[in-house]
Amino acid sequence: MNSIIGIVLTLICVFGGYMMAGGKLEIILHALPFEMMMIGGAAIGAFVCGNDMHGVKSTLGDIVAVFKGPKWKRQDYADLLCLMHELIRLTEESPVDLEAHIEDPENSSLFQKYPRILASSDFVELICDTLRSMLMNFDNVYQVEELLDKQLETMKEERMHGSHALQSMADALPALGIVAAVLGVIKTMASIDKPPEVLGQMIGGALVGTFLGVFLAYALVGPLATRVAQIREQEAFFYGLMREVLVSRLHKNDANLCIEVARRSAPHGSRPSFTEVEDAIKALKQAA
Structure with missing residues (x-):
């Protein structure tokens, strides 16, 4: 919502x-229309040229994330702490039962309690791989x-690729605006015999290219790149929460302490x- 408000406010002002x-x-x-075709088309073409298809799709998803948050x-965050508490508890009480969950998380009754987390296959795979490594009893926990x-x-x-790609586009847009403006000047010079009022409109139209390039770079694409980076940084805290739990467990802390260490590392908002985490964990124990 903030992104939409910011764009509308910029256009109005x-x-x-x-x-x-x-x-x-x-x-x-x-x-x-003509300037946007030249500037926007060149920017999109350069973007496609400089990224593979996975990067293009990822960046489009990042733009959607700007408006969704x-x-x-x-x-x-609370669900992840509850999930990690149950997993850590199994490492203490029943490693054999834990193996059944991490070998087939899709059919695990434990993971199925948290469908949003389960839907993130990369994240679930990372959790399972790390727990599997812990069960292998590495000689050095730091490994x-x-x-x-x-x-x-x-x-x-x-996940930061989309932000870098958008920032590269923003950096190129002012120069592309100059390209469009130069083409407009060339067109104007070819019509030098026209009346002054006609030449004035043609020169004004050429300068629209410079305006659009700078405006799109600093008022639209640049802020989008910054917001994408902020979102991905914030999401990294979520993955870091899992890290804090598992690293704390590697150092032989009990489940409750592992969860509290991770909870305090979550971003304030x-x-x-x-109390929320404690009540949720108590509810899990009662259900079990």
């Missing part, structure tokens, strides 16, 4: 201020911790309270 100052919107509207909500950190870093880097 820029074009409203231009019209209040006596500017004629007709000149911009007349040149807009982060994937993981406050309730998901498992290092392996987990590397996987999380790789996941974060992959999404952090469930101690």
Whole structure:
């Protein structure tokens, strides 16, 4: 919602201020389709040229995420803590039962309690792989911790690809605007015999290209890239929550302490309270 409000506010202030100052919107509207075709088409073409199909689809998904917000909500943080508590408890009480859950999470009654988490196959796979490594009794617990950190870093880097791609597009847009403006000047020079009022409109239309390139770069695409990076950074906290639980368990802490360590590492706006987590865990024990 904030992104939509920001875009609308920008458009109103820029074009409203231009019209209040006596500017004629007709000149911009007349040149807009042609300039947008040149600038937008070149930017999209360069974007497609510089990214594989997976990167293109990922970036489109990132743009959708800007308007939907982060994937993981406050309730998901509480659900993850409950899921990790049950998994850690099994590592203490019944490793054999734990193996059944992590070998087939899709059919696990434990994972099925949390469908939003289960739907994230990459994340579930990471949890299961790490727990499997823990059950293998590595001689050095830091081996498992290092392996987990590397996987999380790789996941974060992959998810930041859309932000980098959009920022590259934003960096290129002012130059593409100049290209469109130069083409407009070339067109104007070819019509130098026209009356001054006609030449004035043609020059104004050419300058629309420069305006569009700068405007799109700094008022639209650049902020989108920044917001995508913010969302992916915030989602990384969710994956880090799982890391805190498992690393704490690697150091032989009991389940309740592992969960509390992770809870405190959650971002403030999404952090469930101690009472909320405690009540949810008690409800799980009663249900069991």
